[in-house]
Structures are given as structure tokens and as C-alpha cells.
Amino acid sequence: MKTVLINCSPKKRFCASQYFLFLQKLFTGGKKVSEKLRNQADHARILDQLKDAQTVVFCLPLYVDGVPSHVLRFMEEMETFCRQNDIHLNVYCIANNGFIEGRQNEPLMQIIENFCSRAGLIWGGGVGIGGGVMLNVTRIVFEIQIGLLVLNTVLSVIQTGVLFPKDLWIDFGENALTLLFFNLGALFYFALMGAAIRKGSYLGKKYTRILIPSFIFILFADIFFIIISLFEGGIFRGWLAKKEPAN
Amino acid sequence: MVKNEKVILYDVDRQYDDMIASKCDHALAADGKYAHCQGCFGCWTKHPAECFMKDKLQQVCRIIGQANELVIVTENLYGGYSAAVKNVLDRAIGSSTPFSTYRGKQMHHTLRYGKHDLLKVVVYGDITEAEKNTFRYLVERNAINEGHARSEVVFIEDLAELEGVL
Numbered sequence: 148m149k150t151v152l153i154n155c156s157p158k159k160r161f162c163a164s165q166y167f168l169f170l171q172k173l174f175t176g177g178k179k180v181s182e183k184l185r186n187q188a189d190h191a192r193i194l195d196q197l198k199d200a201q202t203v204v205f206c207l208p209l210y211v212d213g214v215p216s217h218v219l220r221f222m223e224e225m226e227t228f229c230r231q232n233d234i235h236l237n238v239y240c241i242a243n244n245g246f247i248e249g250r251q252n253e254p255l256m257q258i259i260e261n262f263c264s265r266a267g268l269i270w271g272g273g274v275g276i277g278g279g280v281m282l283n284v285t286r287i288v289f290e291i292q293i294g295l296l297v298l299n300t301v302l303s304v305i306q307t308g309v310l311f312p313k314d315l316w317i318d319f320g321e322n323a324l325t326l327l328f329f330n331l332g333a334l335f336y337f338a339l340m341g342a343a344i345r346k347g348s349y350l351g352k353k354y355t356r357i358l359i360p361s362f363i364f365i366l367f368a369d370i371f372f373i374i375i376s377l378f379e380g381g382i383f384r385g386w387l388a389k390k391e392p393a394n
Numbered sequence: 395m396v397k398n399e400k401v402i403l404y405d406v407d408r409q410y411d412d413m414i415a416s417k418c419d420h421a422l423a424a425d426g427k428y429a430h431c432q433g434c435f436g437c438w439t440k441h442p443a444e445c446f447m448k449d450k451l452q453q454v455c456r457i458i459g460q461a462n463e464l465v466i467v468t469e470n471l472y473g474g475y476s477a478a479v480k481n482v483l484d485r486a487i488g489s490s491t492p493f494s495t496y497r498g499k500q501m502h503h504t505l506r507y508g509k510h511d512l513l514k515v516v517v518y519g520d521i522t523e524a525e526k527n528t529f530r531y532l533v534e535r536n537a538i539n540e541g542h543a544r545s546e547v548v549f550i551e552d553l554a555e556l557e558g559v560l
């Protein structure tokens with residue numbers, strides 16, 4: 148069984164979709180092919196992969212309550228391709244948005260479902276995730292923690308000769324478990340989607356979010372954008388101003 | 395700031411340009427001759443209300459953001475906007491700010507240009523009942539997201555009806 152997992156984020160790197168597909172692959176059996184859809188140049192290559200596949204998983208960010216425009220262009224081409232080649236894939240979807248509520252992905256899910264009806268494909272359902280950007284940040288934090296653990300372990304060996312300093316590993320374990328907890332909702336539904344892909348069954352539309360209270364999420368989101376805007380300079384260029392068109 | 399402005403965003407053939415221009419203060423033709431959003435958030439964090447890509451959509455968020463009445467004319471695509479129209483909307487997120495707030499009991503971004511009156515969407519082309527329902531829901535969500543007090547979706551069977559509904 149071949150599953151094509153398509154990362155539909157237009158970003159070159161550090162995108163949440165890449166992280167979610169990495170997790171989804173852990174729960175998906177059979178042959179897995181990862182693809183990246185960023186522009187029209189990717190279309191032919193991805194469509195070629197669909198010829199002998201049984202399942203496709205779209206992983207995409209929510210843009211203005213719907214599917215990003217570059218993905219719509221691919222879907223139009225895929226509809227024609229699947230009809231011409233009598234291809235009837237199972238289609239699943241992982242949608243993520245920057246807001247806290249996973250349910251805000253519902254219009255996107257409906258659009259993918261309607262696409263399946265038009266293209267003669269089998270809609271398998273999907274997972275809609277709120278706080279996708281922040282969940283991706285937990286991945287980055289985890290990677291930094293691993294780096295620090297390795298560094299501190301080396302220093303510990305050099306300074307004291309102890310390979311497993313207890314406090315260091317307990318701290319790492321506590322932090323890792325906290326980050327894991329934030330991701331539990333998404334992980335649970337990725338496991339269900341993996342089972343649905345194996346059976347070729349209907350998952351339904353499942354919505355989840357980063358597992359922290361909304362008011363904390365909003366506070367962190369605002370702080371996140373303040374810091375980024377400070378580094379990128381936007382805060383000094385009329386950050387919240389009602390700017391007029393140049394002409 | 396110019397308010398009370400009616401803006402029409404459309405993807406129909408250029409033969410309708412003059413008619414559409416006569417019905418609004420600013421007409422935006424979604425002709426597909428521009429790049430899609432790269433998801434960089436630079437229009438929030440680096441050059442506010444401006445895209446880093448120097449094409450005709452570079453400041454489109456300022457035009458859409460100032461529209462008190464936004465009318466979108468689009469071909470149906472799976473119960474949503476055509477790719478050309480969606481491209482313009484994706485490139486216009488600078489009409490909001492990176493800060494968060496609650497509208498309609500859900501999290502959204504605060505509005506750079508304040509609230510608007512009407513969001514009206516005119517849909518043409520082949521469409522199923524399921525797609526109509528998706529479109530109604532999508533526009534309702536867009537209206538909350540972009541701060542429109544009212545929203546309306548009109549389905550037309552023929553473009554000959556277009557002038558009458560604008």
C-alpha cells in the first residue's frame with residue numbers, strides 16, 4: 148500500500164505542516180512518499196506519484212478560512228488528472244491554523260470533501276488542529292532541549308566523570324513530558340488517522356488544539372509576534388497604523 | 395483614511411471591466427497574474443500592510459482593508475473562491491494585525507482598519523447543493539474574521555444577471 152503525504156505549506160522551512168506530517172508518518176504503515184507542494188513546478192512530479200498510490204494525505208495551513216490558492220490550483224489539475232486516469236484514491240487531510248480553535252478549519256475540510264466528490268475520489272476525513280504554529284514551536288524547543296542535554300552531558304563527563312547526571316535527566320524528562328502533553332490531542336487523532344489509512348476507512352472530521360488554556364495561548368501568541376516584529380523591524384514601521392495605498 | 399468605499403474583487407472576463415468599475419469606488423481584477431502568498435507574515439512583522447513581493451498586489455490589503463463594502467464576484471470552486479480570487483484574499487491578510495482578539499466567541503486577529511459593513515459574494519458557475527452550503531458557511535466565517543457586520547451570498551446561473559446583483 149502506497150501513501151503520498153503532501154506538505155502543502157508555501158514556506159521553505161520551519162513550517163507546521165512538515166512537523167505534522169512527520170508525526171503522521173509514525174502512525175502510517177506501508178510505503179510512504181513525502182512530497183512538497185509550493186508552486187506549479189511541483190504539480191507534474193506529485194501527480195506522477197499518485198498513479199500507483201492508494202491514499203493521499205494533504206497537510207496544509209488554513210488561509211483566510213480556506214485552502215491556500217496555490218493548493219487550489221493543484222487540486223484543479225489533480226481533479227482532471229484523476230478523472231482522465233480513472234484514479235480513485237482515498238483522501239485524508241490535516242489542516243492547521245494559528246488560532247486556538249481547531250474547528251476553524253471546518254470550511255477547509257468541506258472544500259476538500261467537495262473536491263473529492265468532483266474528482267471521483269474517496270473522502271476519508273481529516274484532523275483540524277488549532278494552535279498549529281505554537282505546536283511547531285514545541286518541536287523546535289524540544290530539539291533545543293536535546294541539544295542542551297547532549298552539551299551538558301558532555302560537560303558533566305569532562306568535569307565530574309558522571310555520564311547520567313540525575314538532575315539533568317529529570318529536568319529534561321519533565322520538560323519533554325510537558326511538551327508531549329501540549330501535543331497529545333494531535334497525536335491521538337494522528338493515531339486514529341493512521342488506523343483509518345491502513346483500513347481505507349472513514350475517519351470523520353476531528354478537531355483538536357494545542358492543550359493549553361486559551362487566555363495563555365493568546366498571551367503567548369501576542370508576545371511571539373511582538374518579539375518577531377521587533378527583530379524584523381515592523382514595530383518601527385507603523386506596525387498597527389492604518390496605512391494608505393501608494394496610489 | 396478613506397472609508398465608506400465600495401470595492402469589487404472579481405475574476406470574470408475583462409469584458410465586464412467597465413460595468414464593474416461603474417458600480418464601485420475601486421475595482422480589483424483577479425486575473426491570476428501574480429504570485430501566491432508565501433506565508434512569511436512579513437505584512438505583519440516586517441513591512442506592515444505591505445507584501446514583500448513587488449507586484450500589483452503588494453498593497454492590496456490597504457484597499458480591501460479600507461472597503462466598507464466588499465463585493466466578491468467569483469467562479470465556484472469546490473464550494474469556495476476561485477484560485478485567482480483566493481490568491482488576492484490570501485495576499486490581503488495585512489488588513490488585520492498580528493494581535494489577537496475574540497469575535498463571534500472565537501479567536502481572530504484585530505483589524506487594522508476597523509470594522510466594515512457588508513461582505514457580499516456573487517457566485518457563478520456550476521455548483522452542487524453541498525457546495526452552496528459550504529459557500530454560505532465560508533462567507534459567514536469570512537465576515538466574522540474580517541469584521542463585517544453583514545454578509546450575503548448570491549448564486550447566479552448566468553453572468554447576464556451580474557449587473558443586476560452588484
